[in-house]
Amino acid sequence: MSHMSFDATLESKPIRDIAYESLKQAIITGEIPAGSRIVETAYADQLHISRTPLREALRKLERDGLVEYILHRGVVVRAFTLSDIDEIFTIRNAMMMLILPSVVANVNAKELDALRTILKEMDVAQDKQDVETLAVHNRAFHSTLEHMSDKKRILRVIDSQEEYIMRFSAVAIASIVRRSHAHLEHHKMVELLEKKDLEGLKQLMHHHLEESKETCLNAMANRGF
Amino acid sequence: MSHMSFDATLESKPIRDIAYESLKQAIITGEIPAGSRIVETAYADQLHISRTPLREALRKLERDGLVEYILHRGVVVRAFTLSDIDEIFTIRNAMMMLILPSVVANVNAKELDALRTILKEMDVAQDKQDVETLAVHNRAFHSTLEHMSDKKRILRVIDSQEEYIMRFSAVAIASIVRRSHAHLEHHKMVELLEKKDLEGLKQLMHHHLEESKETCLNAMANRGF
């Protein structure tokens, strides 16, 4: 056993998955504007890959609802409206309410530690007003919390909305008021988790996500969406 | 204008979509058992198509969560557990609660008529105890009702669970007791819609879907799931 592949995470992913993630990112960040048509040959050339893996990536994006397929005309990037954002946050909130019971039921010391560790890093970022880092940790915090649940299918729905949420909640975090509120709420969430206070957690989480949605919708509206 | 293509619904769909639907059906009905590996060459040959469209169909099913992808080993059909079924019904119920306000807000005479027409056919099927037909109309009823909402993204989530729901709720409809309850509830739903009684409708719908889930879970458990 001289040299096996040491790190499974570095293992070469199929090109189609790289294309999938690349496209997803480009669409969510708006790099590829809504309404754009994605011409396979052009995009494949740009990525220096063939059309085959690109097309498979497009089929996945189609099921994600990020692109729309038109017979014999390929795909166009779907647009986000304010209503879309509203719905995305609403879905996530509802799903969160569904998994919280299992989160509280499953929570253990190790996972609480993981949350506390993230929280400490958030404290630092919050002190520095480092919004970028805060956004990253925010995602990690929520993701860790969510995945304490064993409701796989519900988690799948949440995950499918996650990309958008993080994209748009970054806008919410940019608000200094919302930022400090959210920070306090994250701390309170861990407290409630420790106490296994399901009802308190549900109420807090619902409020947290609702506030986040409102802040985000306002910010987007101001940006002329 | 001699002969254009007359019926858009008969328009030739891409093979990949045919493969997609065929596979989806086969998996949901259990024709391809859970845990089976789907070997591309074999399945493509069986459908008399090439691997390319089949692979694109598999990528869609992957995003649907119907198959699982394993690096360099292809896809295997995911298993349904009782917990899966529970979650699927739960998701659908929660999503339904979210769209009902917009359904009540948007309802108009034409759509109510459509519902009433379906209901009449259900009356006939119920009289004859024709479970097959009842299942078809049941799907049409719920689908029509749901699509009165303009919440596109939430509807997308509902639709993504719909196939399973119909597969499993067919089991529930097989119960004669549940069948008559459901029938009465469908009539009551239309009444409440007419009256635009949102709260009443929410309560009824929640109960309706919950009962359906319980009946289904019991039936499945008895079948040794």
Next chain:
DNA sequence: AATTGTATCATTGTATACAAACGAATGGTG
């Protein structure tokens, strides 16, 4: 006998080639 190395095979991953369909430009006809 157990284990490890190696050859082979089955299967997936990707690229390319060709066919079919659509759309825009062209040209003829009333």
Next chain:
DNA sequence: CACCATTCGTTTGTATACAATGATACAATT
């Protein structure tokens, strides 16, 4: 000039060919 048919180019749809990878069986070594 308007209108329709035709042609051509672009782009998607599908098939096939080839490369890369992982699994398996078997032989060699201990």
